[in-house]
Amino acid sequence: MKSRVVVVGAGGAGLVAALNAHQNGAEVVLVTKEYPTRSQTCMAQGGINAVLNETDGDSVELHIQNTLKSANALADESAVSYMCQEAPKAVAWLDSIGVPFSRTPNSKIAQRKLGGAYGARACYAQDYTGLKILHTLYDRCLAEGIEILNERYLLELLTEPEQSGKKYIRGVSLLNKRSGEVEILEASSVILATGGYSRVYNTYSTNSLSSTGDGIAAALRAGARVSDMEFVQFHPTALKGSSILISESARGAGGHLLNSKGERFVDELLPRDEVSKAIHDEIAKGENIYLDIRHLGVEFIEKELPQEAKLAKLYENVDPADDLIPIKPAAHYTMGGIEVDSNSSTSIEGLFAAGECANHRVHGANRLGGNSLLEIVVFGKEAGINAAKYAKNATKDEAILEAKELSENEIAEIKRYANEISFYEKQAILGEIFYKNVGIKRDKGALQEALKEVQEMKSSLPKMGVSDKTKEYNTNLIEFLEFKNMLTVAETILLSAISRQESRGAHFRVDFPATDKKFRAHTIVDAEGVVSYEN
Amino acid sequence: MKINIQRESVVTYEVNMEGATLLEVLNEIKRAQDPSLAYSSGCRSGVCGSCAVRVNGREVLACSHNAKDGDLVEPLRNTPILRDLVVDMEKAYSFNAKAKAWQSSLADNIELSEENQQINELQSDCILCASCYSACPVYAVNEEFLGPFSLTRVWRYVSDKRESDPKEKIDVAQTNGVWDCTLCNECTLVCPQGISSKADIEKLRSKSSMFGYMDPSFSNFGGGFNDGSPVF
Ligand SMILES: Cc1cc2nc3c(=O)[nH]c(=O)nc-3n(C[C@H](O)[C@H](O)[C@H](O)COP(=O)(O)OP(=O)(O)OC[C@H]3O[C@@H](n4cnc5c(N)ncnc54)[C@H](O)[C@@H]3O)c2cc1C
Ligand code: SF4
Ligand code: SF4
Ligand code: FES
Numbered sequence: 001m002k003s004r005v006v007v008v009g010a011g012g013a014g015l016v017a018a019l020n021a022h023q024n025g026a027e028v029v030l031v032t033k034e035y036p037t038r039s040q041t042c043m044a045q046g047g048i049n050a051v052l053n054e055t056d057g058d059s060v061e062l063h064i065q066n067t068l069k070s071a072n073a074l075a076d077e078s079a080v081s082y083m084c085q086e087a088p089k090a091v092a093w094l095d096s097i098g099v100p101f102s103r104t105p106n107s108k109i110a111q112r113k114l115g116g117a118y119g120a121r122a123c124y125a126q127d128y129t130g131l132k133i134l135h136t137l138y139d140r141c142l143a144e145g146i147e148i149l150n151e152r153y154l155l156e157l158l159t160e161p162e163q164s165g166k167k168y169i170r171g172v173s174l175l176n177k178r179s180g181e182v183e184i185l186e187a188s189s190v191i192l193a194t195g196g197y198s199r200v201y202n203t204y205s206t207n208s209l210s211s212t213g214d215g216i217a218a219a220l221r222a223g224a225r226v227s228d229m230e231f232v233q234f235h236p237t238a239l240k241g242s243s244i245l246i247s248e249s250a251r252g253a254g255g256h257l258l259n260s261k262g263e264r265f266v267d268e269l270l271p272r273d274e275v276s277k278a279i280h281d282e283i284a285k286g287e288n289i290y291l292d293i294r295h296l297g298v299e300f301i302e303k304e305l306p307q308e309a310k311l312a313k314l315y316e317n318v319d320p321a322d323d324l325i326p327i328k329p330a331a332h333y334t335m336g337g338i339e340v341d342s343n344s345s346t347s348i349e350g351l352f353a354a355g356e357c358a359n360h361r362v363h364g365a366n367r368l369g370g371n372s373l374l375e376i377v378v379f380g381k382e383a384g385i386n387a388a389k390y391a392k393n394a395t396k397d398e399a400i401l402e403a404k405e406l407s408e409n410e411i412a413e414i415k416r417y418a419n420e421i422s423f424y425e426k427q428a429i430l431g432e433i434f435y436k437n438v439g440i441k442r443d444k445g446a447l448q449e450a451l452k453e454v455q456e457m458k459s460s461l462p463k464m465g466v467s468d469k470t471k472e473y474n475t476n477l478i479e480f481l482e483f484k485n486m487l488t489v490a491e492t493i494l495l496s497a498i499s500r501q502e503s504r505g506a507h508f509r510v511d512f513p514a515t516d517k518k519f520r521a522h523t524i525v526d527a528e529g530v531v532s533y534e535n
Numbered sequence: 536m537k538i539n540i541q542r543e544s545v546v547t548y549e550v551n552m553e554g555a556t557l558l559e560v561l562n563e564i565k566r567a568q569d570p571s572l573a574y575s576s577g578c579r580s581g582v583c584g585s586c587a588v589r590v591n592g593r594e595v596l597a598c599s600h601n602a603k604d605g606d607l608v609e610p611l612r613n614t615p616i617l618r619d620l621v622v623d624m625e626k627a628y629s630f631n632a633k634a635k636a637w638q639s640s641l642a643d644n645i646e647l648s649e650e651n652q653q654i655n656e657l658q659s660d661c662i663l664c665a666s667c668y669s670a671c672p673v674y675a676v677n678e679e680f681l682g683p684f685s686l687t688r689v690w691r692y693v694s695d696k697r698e699s700d701p702k703e704k705i706d707v708a709q710t711n712g713v714w715d716c717t718l719c720n721e722c723t724l725v726c727p728q729g730i731s732s733k734a735d736i737e738k739l740r741s742k743s744s745m746f747g748y749m750d751p752s753f754s755n756f757g758g759g760f761n762d763g764s765p766v767f
Contacts, residue, residue, distance in 0.1 A: 042584075043582055131662065143635075424565075475574075
């Protein structure tokens with residue numbers, strides 16, 4: 001299909017990519033397993049970073065420096081510079097399409113300070129920054145008449161070998177959730193924007209239920225490389241039972257962290273990874289940990305933290321004005337992803353990636369708050385432009401219908417699996433093991449134990465399968481496919497974490513607590529599970 | 536605790552969970568009792584709009600509702616049921632495009648004050664959960680009604696200083712739009728975000744008058760008499 005760009009994933013990154021590919025002359029089809037407005041991007045509250053004026057001492061240069069510092073020498077300087085320089089333009093563009101950013105009394109876009117930033121540079125729309133950006137982008141796609149296929153689940157990326165040995169992209173196979181039919185979409189280029197993989201930690205993650213790393217697993221199967229998968233950022237304050245995020249603003253406003261004895265044990269305003277580590281150590285000692293915001297007063301809580309109060313009541317049955325909020329750290333953001341170059345191009349020709357599923361090497365070992373929404377806008381655009389360019393020059397245009405049968409057979413086979421073991425139970429175990437062994441603190445033994453467990457789960461997949469054999473809207477089947485993908489991703493996290501024998505950013509090895517110059521390189525994993533390092 | 540779920544027929548499940556959200560209960564049923572149960576969810580925190588269902592006849596978000604013994608859970612109304620609690624949103628969402636619920640053109644260098652922005656702050660809190668759409672009685676008589684959430688969205692853009700062509704949207708909202716609403720307020724009562732589409736529709740009506748449109752049920756005045764029947 002000449003000049004057709006298929007975008008898989010319709011969160012912030014996918015929508016921006018689709019708009020830009022469209023504006024650059026491609027015929028765009030946007031595919032999502034949900035509906036665009038249900039993507040995880042809607043959950044972002046804090047803001048999107050951009051230095052809009054340099055009057056308060058903040059500068060683009062400082063934005064770059066803060067980002068590089070947080071990245072622990074593992075980010076690509078030119079990629080970070082590019083992102084930070086483009087930031088004001090990115091926000092101006094969002095403003096020009098109608099994103100209702102909060103304003104200051106003198107008509108400027110309001111900005112707040114997030115952790116690790118020199119100044120107030122996160123642009124926000126009340127507590128709903130992600131929601132309002134996502135919906136406005138969606139409306140823009142409707143205005144441009146971009147074709148959107150909802151409730152289509154990506155099965156495989158379809159590739160063909162080239163004479164040079166390199167592979168090039170031919171399209172995607174999808175499962176239409178409603179009809180249960182496999183559908184083939186031919187494409188000259190494909191952009192993956194399928195989001196992160198924190199759901200590997202199951203209930204120990206703040207993420208949407210859909211962040212299962214599908215795009216990353218499909219890219220690996222197709223032969224692309226992934227990188228820096230061991231870097232998973234934990235947020236210190238998620239609700240204890242549900243892992244729903246309690247925003248950093250609670251601590252920013254003066255909230256305290258207490259253990260069961262009612263003692264404070266850490267400076268609450270330290271960076272995320274340090275606070276998480278301190279909480280982790282307390283929990284290991286058998287303590288329960290609480291966030292205390294009672295002293296902030298009913299009025300403040302009602303005005304500044306209404307969402308948090310509502311969720312604490314609903315999920316923990318406590319009223320933060322009178323009670324302590326039980327919390328724990330939870331997996332929040334995944335720095336690793338599909339390896340891309342400065343054009344957002346993967347190691348497969350015509351396959352591009354953007355957003356949390358991609359690794360543009362801007363977050364390194366630790367992401368700065370507010371930089372993810374920025375990344376999806378800046379690099380979503382790059383991916384869209386470059387995919388459109390590639391599609392225009394693509395010459396291959398043969399049919400690929402045989403792929404349909406392959407995917408159909410695979411699904412039929414899954415439906416024949418014995419279903420002796422419940423994969424839902426295994427998924428819960430996977431989450432437990434990951435939280436315990438691959439969490440905030442790791443060591444060789446724990447990681448190897450987890451790897452063994454994951455590999456065992458992988459090999460016993462044929463004993464799991466689905467009990468629902470229906471064709472139409474089979475969410476049991478979709479969840480099984482997601483679980484399979486999570487196991488693939490889990491293995492790459494473990495291989496990378498075992499091999500990185502040092503501590504850096506979000507990756508803390510108890511057996512190698514120091515940062516080691518030797519590992520100042522990106523961990524690359526290929527489809528065969530071979531780990532290597534690159535700069 | 537017994538939870539009744541409308542599937543092909545009503546099925547009763549027994550779960551041992553106190554103080555859980557309905558979404559947690561559904562997850563438990565799916566995990567441990569019946570993997571074939573179909574429903575939608577995403578954020579678990581009331582912002583993605585996936586999990587709207589009806590409980591005891593009223594629209595709620597499953598992730599924001601405390602499940603209670605004897606609850607009857609049904610799918611949303613006015614939209615085709617795909618399976619169990621999952622409905623097909625294609626047509627409902629298509630009204631956003633029909634109503635041109637977007638900003639007509641890019642706005643560069645438009646100065647927006649705090650007041651300008653606060654005018655549509657609430658409307659842009661919409662999570663597209665379609666609770667209002669399900670509660671709206673107009674669909675029983677007019678399937679082409681643009682409906683509460685898309686008209687709220689139109690108001691969001693029409694009221695924005697960055698919109699260069701508000702009249703285009705007001706024009707579109709005349710047919711199956713602002714005048715077809717009965718102002719019954721059902722949409723307001725169920726909105727989890729505290730949005731009143733009814734109020735937004737009233738604002739769109741007065742904006743329509745500013746652009747010279749009249750309530751079609753009065754448009755016969757002067758041309759004779761009005762017998763009260765709708766005029767199109
Ligand atoms: C609670 C929370 C708060 C946050 N706050 C902030 C913040 O304040 N600032 C900030 O910068 N960042 C924040 N983040 C991080 C940020 O929100 C995400 O990193 C970002 O939104 C990711 O966007 P994305 O477009 O890459 O992916 P997503 O928004 O996750 O979208 C992924 C898309 O891919 C689709 N998809 C996935 N798998 C498949 C498949 N198999 N087939 C078809 N489609 C598929 C999904 O349906 C979805 O449309 C926060 C994250 C969370 C969880
Ligand atoms: S007020 Fe209007 S839009 Fe709202 S439910 Fe009633 S008829 Fe529908
Ligand atoms: S207006 Fe309210 S009820 Fe209607 S879709 Fe939006 S959030 Fe849901
Ligand atoms: S799961 Fe997102 S609103 Fe309920």
